Amino acid sequence: MNAKVETRLLKPTPEALALAAELLRAGELVAFPTETVYGLGANALDPAAVLKIFAAKNRPADNPLIVHIAEREQLNGLCEVTPTAENLMDAFWPGPLTLLLPKTAAVPDAVTAGLVSVGVRMPSHPVARELLRACALPIAAPSANTSTRPSPTAARHVLEDMDGRIPLILDGGDCEVGVESTVLDLTGEEPEVLRPGAVTPEMIAAVAGVCAVADSVMRPLREGETAPSPGMKHRHYAPKGRMTVYRGRPERVAERIRRDYDRAENACILAYREHIPQYGDRRVWELGRDEAGAAHSIFALLRRADEQGISRILAEGVRDEGVGLALMNRMARAAAFDIVEAED
Ligand code: TXA
Ligand code: MG
Secondary structure (H helix, E strand, C coil): CCCCCCCEEECCCHHHHHHHHHHHHCCCCEEECCCCCCEEEEECCCHHHHHHHHHHHCCCCCCCCEEECCCHHHHCCCECCCHHHHHHHHHHCCCCEEEEEEECCCCCHHHHCCCCEEEEECCCCHHHHHHHHHHCCCEECCECCCCCCCCCCCHHHHHHHHCCCCCEEECCCCCCCCCCCEEEECCCCCCEEEECCCCCHHHHHHHHCCCEECHHHHCCCCCCCCCCCHHHCCCCCCCCCEEEEEEECHHHHHHHHHHHHHHCCCEEEEEEHHHHHHHCCCCEEEEECCHHHHHHHHHHHHHHHHHCCCCEEEEECCCCCCHHHHHHHHHHHHCCCCEEEECC
């Protein structure tokens, strides 16, 4: 890294948004809230600005970035918009759905890591929208965490990872969804989910007729296998402590977790609200009331575990349905696929 910069953390006032837009136009990086997680943005049309993202995050150069826009017209000249893409944009934009479409030469290779497709998304968060409108540029933005750390869902998470590396973080409060957007590949025969998110395969199929899910979504990559989405081959969402996810009937899950907790040192349990009483006076943190609540809080809980020096994380799993698929995809990776089926 170059000499340290002073990182400002500002509420999204009109002045702060104007400053952010000016920094982006000048080829600098700005972190901003979206409805999913915080993004680390740069002018997508400026290769030198885009390369700063990879340096600040310590991100492998072969992992492509998503391009964020405020208006659909901004896609003109950047990618080929297919009829299916149009229908999906009508249904889910602005919102947590990224579409992979054939790119044009106008998109720098630094953005797409040399791939022939580009990921595009129109976020719904009002601060993201205002910023994108103010700078009037397509903005390349990965999640604003250091590579391998959990994605940031609050401005302070971004500050933890990016202090001294970027000039500005816009603080828009906690991100509502909490897991990153659905990444949908539209370059093949049928739409295929490469990364699950809040826009589920069922929701996509209702609009596009069909929707496949890459089978690597819920398992580790095999030796020598190429990842359909480069992001999936890199180590992800890794807490410092060892994590295990438990699935099955709630009573059996609680039994296994209690047993493993009592054998471990410095452990914490991640449990749904209604199951918390089953853990007595053990250290238990609430995932939420349901899958959506757990998606909202999972990354913040993993960061809390790191802060508190937790060495063992025992987490209740969920069904792979609805946003549960996205949640289990992240939890399975955080646990390096250490998943226990609590048998009857
Ligand atoms: O919700 C989100 O998508 C957030 C916010 C900031 O918008 N962004 C985000 O970006 O999660 P990032 O870079 O952390 O994750 C992007 C994922 C990576 O797994 C990457 O490999 C994949 O999308 N991706 C992007 N462009 C791709 C492409 N052309 N082909 C295949 N995969 C692509
Ligand atoms: Mg990321």
